[in-house]
Amino acid sequence: MTNKILEIEKLTVSFDGFKALNDLNFSMDAGELRVIIGPNGAGKTTFLDVITGKVQPTKGRVLFKGKNLKKIPEHKITRMGIGRKFQTPRVYLNLTVRENLDLVANQNKNVFPTLFGRPSSTEKRTVSGLIETIGLDAKANLQADLLSHGEKQRLEIGMLVAQSPDLLLVDEPAAGLTDEETENVGALLLSLAESHSIIAIEHDMEFVRQIAKDKVTVLHQGSVLCEGKMDEVQNDPRVIEVYLGEPLDK
Amino acid sequence: MSSELNTGVYKQKQRRQKRLIEAGIIIAIAFILAVILPAVLPAFRLRLFGRFLALAIVALGIDLIWGYTGLLSLGHGIFFALGGYAIAMHLKLQIPEGQLPEFFTLYGVDKLPWFWQPFYSFPFTLIALVVIPGVVAGLLGYLVFRNRIKGVYFSILTQAALLVFFNFFNGQQKLINGTNGLKTDTEKIFDLLVSSSAVQRTFYILTVICLILIYLLCRWLTSGRFGRLLIAIRDDETRVRFSGYDTTGFKVLVFAISGAIAGIAGALYTVQTGIITPTIMQVAFSIEMVIWVAVGGRGTLIGAIIGTLLVRLAQTFLSERFPQVWLFFQGALFLTVVTVLPNGIVGWFRDYAWIKARSLFGLKQQLITYPQIEEDPEIQRERDQLTRK
Numbered sequence: 001m002t003n004k005i006l007e008i009e010k011l012t013v014s015f016d017g018f019k020a021l022n023d024l025n026f027s028m029d030a031g032e033l034r035v036i037i038g039p040n041g042a043g044k045t046t047f048l049d050v051i052t053g054k055v056q057p058t059k060g061r062v063l064f065k066g067k068n069l070k071k072i073p074e075h076k077i078t079r080m081g082i083g084r085k086f087q088t089p090r091v092y093l094n095l096t097v098r099e100n101l102d103l104v105a106n107q108n109k110n111v112f113p114t115l116f117g118r119p120s121s122t123e124k125r126t127v128s129g130l131i132e133t134i135g136l137d138a139k140a141n142l143q144a145d146l147l148s149h150g151e152k153q154r155l156e157i158g159m160l161v162a163q164s165p166d167l168l169l170v171d172e173p174a175a176g177l178t179d180e181e182t183e184n185v186g187a188l189l190l191s192l193a194e195s196h197s198i199i200a201i202e203h204d205m206e207f208v209r210q211i212a213k214d215k216v217t218v219l220h221q222g223s224v225l226c227e228g229k230m231d232e233v234q235n236d237p238r239v240i241e242v243y244l245g246e247p248l249d250k
Numbered sequence: 251m252s253s254e255l256n257t258g259v260y261k262q263k264q265r266r267q268k269r270l271i272e273a274g275i276i277i278a279i280a281f282i283l284a285v286i287l288p289a290v291l292p293a294f295r296l297r298l299f300g301r302f303l304a305l306a307i308v309a310l311g312i313d314l315i316w317g318y319t320g321l322l323s324l325g326h327g328i329f330f331a332l333g334g335y336a337i338a339m340h341l342k343l344q345i346p347e348g349q350l351p352e353f354f355t356l357y358g359v360d361k362l363p364w365f366w367q368p369f370y371s372f373p374f375t376l377i378a379l380v381v382i383p384g385v386v387a388g389l390l391g392y393l394v395f396r397n398r399i400k401g402v403y404f405s406i407l408t409q410a411a412l413l414v415f416f417n418f419f420n421g422q423q424k425l426i427n428g429t430n431g432l433k434t435d436t437e438k439i440f441d442l443l444v445s446s447s448a449v450q451r452t453f454y455i456l457t458v459i460c461l462i463l464i465y466l467l468c469r470w471l472t473s474g475r476f477g478r479l480l481i482a483i484r485d486d487e488t489r490v491r492f493s494g495y496d497t498t499g500f501k502v503l504v505f506a507i508s509g510a511i512a513g514i515a516g517a518l519y520t521v522q523t524g525i526i527t528p529t530i531m532q533v534a535f536s537i538e539m540v541i542w543v544a545v546g547g548r549g550t551l552i553g554a555i556i557g558t559l560l561v562r563l564a565q566t567f568l569s570e571r572f573p574q575v576w577l578f579f580q581g582a583l584f585l586t587v588v589t590v591l592p593n594g595i596v597g598w599f600r601d602y603a604w605i606k607a608r609s610l611f612g613l614k615q616q617l618i619t620y621p622q623i624e625e626d627p628e629i630q631r632e633r634d635q636l637t638r639k
Contacts, residue, residue: 052492078494090489092482099478104493106475111499115476163494 004066005030005167005197006051011060013046013222020046022222024060028215030166033193035212035230036201038219039242044201045087047219048169052084053077064167079109083165087172089152093145097136097155100144101127104162126162134158150181157188168192170200174207186210218242276462283458293447297522300454302562303461304518309542309554310461310468311511316540317549318472319504320484321400325390325408326512327536328415329383333513334520334530335419336382338432339366340375341439341521353427363425379517380510387509391502400487409533416531431527434520445524457518461555464511468551471507480504481549541580545587547594556595 008026012019021043028034038044049055051062053074062069069077078084092100105123106114119127131140134154139147144155153173160168173189174182182204189200189211202208208216209230216233218225220242226233233239283303288296308330315321342351343366350362368374394407420429435445442449471477482490483497490497520526529535538561546557561583569576591598 054488073496074491075494075496078492084492086489090486092478092485092489094481094485095478102475103478103482109493109495111496111503114479114495114500115471115474115503117475119475159493 003030004028005032005064006199007063007066008051009060009063011050011062012058013043013050013055014058019222021050021057024219024223026217026224028197028199030197031193032214033189033198033200033211034214035208035216036199036219037203037205037208037216038225041221042219043222044219045171046222048084048171048199048201051077051169052082075109078163078165081164081166082169083160083163083167084169085156085160085171085173087175089149089156091144091147091152091155091159094143096141096143097131097147098127098140100155101130101159101162104159105130130158130162133161150177153177153181153185154188157185157192161192166197168196168198170198172201172203174202174204182207183210276465280458280462284455288451288454293450296454297450298566300450300457300522301519302559303454303457304515304522305539305542305562306555306558307457307461307464307515307518308512308539309546309558310464310551311508311515312539312543313548313551313554314468314471314511315504315508316543317547317551317554318477318480318484319501321501321505322405322540323408323505323508324405324533324536324540325412326508326539327412327531327533329387329509329512330516330519331415331419331526331528331530332383332386333379333516334526335426335432335516336369336375336379336513337517338434338520338526339369339426340372341434341437341444342432343370344438353430354424357424359424365425379513383513383516384506384510387512388502388506391505392498395498395501395505409536412531412533412536416528419528419531429528431525431529433525435524444521450522453518453521457522460514460518464514465551465555468511471504472551476500541584541587543594545583545594547596547598547600550594550596550600553594553596560595 004027006026006028008024011021011024011026013021024043024047036044036047046055050057051064051069053069053072053076056071064077064080064082067080072080092103095103102119102123105126106117107120107123108114108117131137134157136147136151136155136158139151144152147155157173170189173185177185186207189198190213192198193213200211202211212230215227216230217227218233218236218239225238225242226236228236287299291299308326311329312323312326315323345351350359354360354362369378390408390411394404399407419426422428423430426432437444439449444450472480479490479495479500483500487497516526516530542558542561543554544557545561546555547553561580564579564583565576568579587594593601
């Protein structure tokens with residue numbers, strides 16, 4: 001009996017009759033790094049939306065550490081330990097790097113503690129440590145607006161770590177990065193995977209090969225097409241058919 | 251390490267110095283407003299200026315909710331009027347016991363409506379003119395924000411609420427004298443006539459004090475972590491939720507504070523105008539409040555005050571000399587601000603004029619740029635790699 005961090009049972013999400021997710025079953029162990037791939041419109045982003053509470057399931061349920069996430073608002077799911085990185089870097093452009101991290105590192109996120117509380121020394125230390133880890137110490141007091149795309153990606157990953165979540169959801173972290181930056185982000189994810197459970201969604205096969213140490217899940221038309229090690233999945237005729245659009249005749 | 255500590259101490263010193271300068275400026279302005287102006291201006295002008303200062307207070311509230319939190323409220327007339335009516339009702343009750351305010355007899359009312367009763371008390375009135383608008387704003391905000399209504403829909407809803415309140419106040423002759431409103435000039439406060447110059451001067455000084463205190467309150471709210479969170483909500487609310495904050499609570503609190511500020515402004519405006527009528531809740535007036543903030547500069551606080559005073563003074567000046575032109579001027583002003591100065595006067599000054607003026611006088615130009623190359627670790631790393639090869 002392994003320790004499941006996330007279990008999804010018979011999940012269906014439909015928007016006006018269109019089934020973005022269709023009877024999807026999924027589970028992953030604590031400490032796993034799972035990569036999800038799939039062609040456009042396979043329901044990858046909807047999948048993350050359901051886990052984080054942005055979209056409510058039409059049918060089925062999502063269990064995080066054995067707890068049903070139905071009707072729990074986003075901020076509470078976040079506080080339970082699920083962190084999400086969006087496809088395009090979403091940082092607060094009018095705040096400095098330090099202020100961005102400070103908002104996330106805040107220990108008590110209720111209204112009045114935020115208003116009256118002062119940043120504790122542990123929080124300050126966490127923030128300074130993170131700034132160093134993501135390599136933005138020289139730009140710590142610069143508005144996030146002035147950062148480059150890659151720096152924003154790093155800042156957002158830093159903000160994710162500041163939440164110290166148990167499960168990290170990462171949506172196409174390599175999109176729009178140079179090859180070198182992609183490799184850096186891959187290495188960062190791998191080092192994070194040592195202490196977190198991670199679900200990464202990705203298009204870039206090169207990148208998937210770099211980070212997929214555990215299982216890979218292929219989504220197609222809202223349900224799981226197949227699951228397994230990277231090289232198994234790559235040689236699966238159904239996967240090739242979905243990606244190339246025609247049956248493989250041999 | 252030691253240099254780091256030194257810069258920390260230096261920064262603290264700098265910050266303290268900056269704060270001292272700011273306190274000095276505020277005291278100087280307060281002195282001009284509270285001591286010099288009353289000595290120079292004739293009573294009629296001073297009363298007019300006091301009203302403008304009261305309007306600047308409501309502009310501060312709008313800057314808090316619009317400039318910082320990104321919620322464009324077109325219904326601040328409600329909270330403004332609630333504060334005004336609260337003080338006016340208290341003044342109306344300064345009559346011998348057993349009597350009713352004169353308008354009631356016109357409509358055949360012979361018993362004071364129940365909700366007038368507590369306004370006999372002066373302390374209750376003072377609390378009510380802050381708390382009632384605050385609670386109404388909080389309730390309205392809770393209903394709207396809980397359902398995640400934002401953007402244009404929020405603006406339309408606040409305007410609809412404004413119309414509801416306007417029609418209600420306009421139609422209730424038997425409760426609050428309907429469209430005629432409540433006249434305060436002929437009433438007495440502490441046995442002194444409200445329109446007498448001594449009382450009016452006191453109200454003027456009170457307005458100056460309130461303006462400064464509320465400005466400081468807004469500064470405190472927007473400077474710390476709370477203020478940064480408001481900016482974060484304005485820029486990307488979904489992201490804030492995914493950082494573990496419940497944005498509804500924050501928005502309700504800010505909207506309630508903004509409403510309470512409008513209530514104080516409304517009370518001060520009413521006693522210096524001499525009457526409050528439901529026209530204060532007309533759509534155009536609430537939109538005008540937003541224009542003041544836009545002209546002065548959103549999200550700057552001081553801009554809200556400058557914008558209000560500037561627009562209102564220009565209005566007085568122009569409408570006295572060229573009565574026909576004023577409305578055209580107001581339209582032109584708004585168009586100019588939207589097209590040429592999207593950040594308002596203060597924004598323009600901060601982003602452009604200040605830097606220009608400094609370089610004109612040969613002072614060091616403040617560069618907004620990346621840190622020096624010597625400090626950039628990436629460039630240093632690359633340089634190391636290159637030299638090693």
